Amino acid sequence: MARFGALLCFLSVLISQGLPSPLAGKEVWDYVEVRPGAHMFWWLYYADSPSAKYQDLPLVMWLQGGPGGSGSGFGNFEEIGPLNRDLEPRKTSWVQAASVLFVDNPVGTGFSYTEQPNGFATNVSTVASDMLVLLKHFFTQIPEFQSMPFYIFSESYGGKMAAAISLELSKAVAKGSVKCNFAGVALGDSWISPLDSVMTWGPYLYTTSLLDNNGLADVNSAAENVKQAVEQQQFLKATELWSVTETVVEQNTNGVNFYNILTQQPDEKVTTATGENFISLQAHRHIRPLHKQSLNELMNGPIRKKLAIIPQNVTWGGQAEDVFSNMAGDFMRPVVDIVDQLLTAGVNVTVYNGQLDLIVDTMGQELWVKQLKWEGLPGFSQLRWTPLDDPASPGTTGAFFKTYKNFAFYWILKAGHMIPSDQGAMALQMLKMITQQD
């Protein structure tokens, strides 16, 4: 706690030294030891709005995907933070509408680290219990945030973690063991039902001219193998077959970008790998894009210097691949039942998805939503959607949305997997709507 207090003073010193500071507003950061030897890093930006005090705005926690992608790095500098990767102000920063808390989770992600190789989480239960320790510390350390509406926003694998964390958090709040005003969870392009994603890749690519009938047959047949493994509860094998299916997609689409079908993979083509190598192949495909060289240099250069609490032998992103490989046996497990429990418990749940995302395509999201046992589902399904004007291009449709009882769905147009990067203005407006400011 003493260190925390010192950080606030430290910040003003940094500003006077001329390191770009995003705001007149405050920012603070710290580590929490969530298990012995397992340290999680968080970074909070206080809301900085021209029209409201931060005390009157919500608190949003952002969870990145991977697992192994860093919110403090990618989410912050590439998506929603006050500064972009070149440390210039971002016009569509979420800090305009909320205080934003980035947490590098699971342990080993970003600046978070474990001292022992057995310190990594291997399932979402551990991911959730670790986060509960962190949140308990956070709301105790900065009690003024206890009463502000608290939302969890997420992307990709972050959504799977967000669902599990939200369920544990709602229980903890009910018991009084965590003091906060939990107001809802938003699942962006989220890995809630991995099989529904994989099974729709073929049809989605075929209808968008990215597969011919031969390619469609190949992709569907690879996806069927994933389905069998999932049905037999062979989840590590399913992860391996998911990797094989991605290779089949790459081969038949001349390397479509899994994060946006209108682009091609930026990296050199990766070669087929099976057996043990599939983990490093998948890390290459899905962890490396979140650790581009320029971001790596920023985080391990000026940012770690500014933060001044990162241990000398901890590298931002240094344990990212271990995070992924330790979760590989859990990766293909669905969490649709957890979303169901959240809805039944009355938690506000929003799903938002980018039209051009392949890895978590909207067709797959529609499929798992239809599997919900939630009693509101028939009412939700009957409702017509509402178009939303694109704030970046008035007069054109930027999204559709639908909300029924405590469930909402946003279809974000012209966006891929990373919605705030692709459609920043639309994402900001959605944030305001979900947090009831619009």
Ligand SMILES: *[C@@H]1O[C@H](CO)[C@@H](O)[C@H](O)[C@H]1NC(C)=O
């Ligand atoms: C960093 O070094 C310290 C002291 O040698 C050691 O205890 C710790 O485990 C190391 N941390 C990591 C992440 O390697």
Ligand SMILES: *[C@@H]1O[C@H](CO)[C@@H](O)[C@H](O)[C@H]1NC(C)=O
């Ligand atoms: C999750 O992992 C922990 C640590 O390995 C283990 O003790 C626990 O039983 C696992 N939980 C589930 C639900 O698999």
Ligand SMILES: *[C@@H]1O[C@H](CO)[C@@H](O)[C@H](O)[C@H]1NC(C)=O
């Ligand atoms: C859930 O959202 C509705 C608006 O759609 C709002 O009236 C309600 O207060 C929210 N519930 C919680 C727990 O914040």
